[in-house]
Amino acid sequence: MNGLVNWMEKYVLPTAAKIGSEKHLVALRDAFISMMPATMAGAVATLLNAFMRDFPNTYIGEGNKITAFFEPVIGINGLVWTGTLAIMAVIFAASFGYNLAKAYEVDPLSGAIVSLVAFIMGIPQTATTALELPEKISKEAVNIITSAGAEVAVKDGVQTINTAGWGFFPFSKYMGATSLFTAIIFGFVSVLIFAFLMKKNIIIKMPDSVPPAVSKAFAAIIPGAVALYVSGIIYFVFEKFVGMPLIDWITETIQKPLLGLSQGYGAVFIIVLLVHVLWFFGLHGTNIMGPVLQSVYGVAMVENSNAFQQGQAIPYKWVAGSFEAFVWPGGAGVTLILLVTILIFSKRADYKTVGKLGIGPGLFNINEPVMFGLPVVLNPMFGIPFVLAPIATATIAYFATVAGLVKPVVVNVIWVMPTMLSGFLATGGDWRAIVLTLVNLVVAFIIWAPFVIAANKTEIID
Incomplete structure (x- = not known):
């Protein structure tokens, strides 16, 4: 046993110590830790709803008095969950940007903003849906639907309404933990570019008489804009050549396989x-x-x-x-x-x-x-x-x-x-x-x- 301990002290311990103090990993770890107020609030809300809603509905039945009595609290718990666990990737993007910028000794708040924006810009804002009609509708109805921006298609004698929307973020698909890996990747990309330019002093310098808060904001303009444009170019070019949003590709080809491996x-x-x-x-x-x-x-x-x-x-x-x-x-x-x-x-x-x-x-x-x-x-x-x-x-x-x-x-x-x-x-x-x-x-x-x-x-x- 002593021989094994000595060998590990000599060869394994130094490597482990270096990994444990590596600033990028420390920033990643601290980003998760920093989210504790939100994650624990969401966890409490989920737990309370389990005892007030899920258990009574399961063991007593729908419409039971316990669930009815706690209905206002259940609603409040739902709101807490919506602002915490349901948007975990959004919260993480800001937290990670802050901690990573802090590790590079540049303005943490600017780093948080850059990371958050770099993540948000990659979320698709459009959605399409098709509704098959049980019966054919009149030409007047078709005209009303098409004038509203939808399309009525006919295939094999069946009418289908095809519609698309833009200007909203698919909440459940992209805001939660399913997009966490995208937040990690673009947090790294955007904040590393931001920190590099800040360290190289490629900034707008203000006179000493300007208040520090204003000076910091102006100093972050060029590094922040470059970091966000690089992120935007990556998103845009990838979708043009691959044919799918990068955030979807990361989820399907990186995140899901890793999660699958973790279950073994x-x-x-x-x-x-x-x-x-x-x-x-x-x-x-x-x-x-x-x-x-x-x-x-x-x-x-x-x-x-x-x-x-x-x-x-x-x-x-x-x-x-x-x-x-x-x-x-x-x-x-x-x-x-x-x-x-x-x-x-x-x-x-x-x-x-x-x-x-x-x-x-x-x-x-x-x-x-x-x-x-x-x-x-x-x-x-x-x-x-x-x-x-x-x-x-x-x-x-x-x-x-x-x-x-x-x-x-x-x-x-x-x-x-x-x-x-x-x-x-x-x-x-x-x-x-x-x-x-x-x-x-x-x-x-x-x-x-x-x-x-x-x-x-x-x-x-x-």
């Missing part, structure tokens, strides 16, 4: 393994893997939440919230159970002291006291169970969810939610989630206990 057990296994290997070496594995967890599994999370809110079929079995709810209850490594086994089996005074101090925070998934106080970090005795326990819980939870033994996670629950409640609320109130959590905790206990008992025989080194 292999992807879940690798994520859990990397998170905990990094944590073992004292690096915040959850944060380092945050860009992957949020840009892939986070997209799936929002898609599930939106589908649940709208009463549609849940598209994804495994999402970002699945890790929090079932894989590492009590913190990375299922360290809540480590604390329990210490309090039961440990004969070491130092371990028992940490166990007593850490059990309170551990109930709320805060495990830094045990990670660095015991410590678990770089502790050869606890390295194996620290990695093995969450792999076991991930395996059980993944196959239980895929098999339909428990509902998929549909609500983004705050990470400090106590273990037993987290899975129940995250699945929209599925009682079987509590059973799954209990099973995982028992399995983690079985894994941790032998190592805690074995640690009784190790000497305390002063």
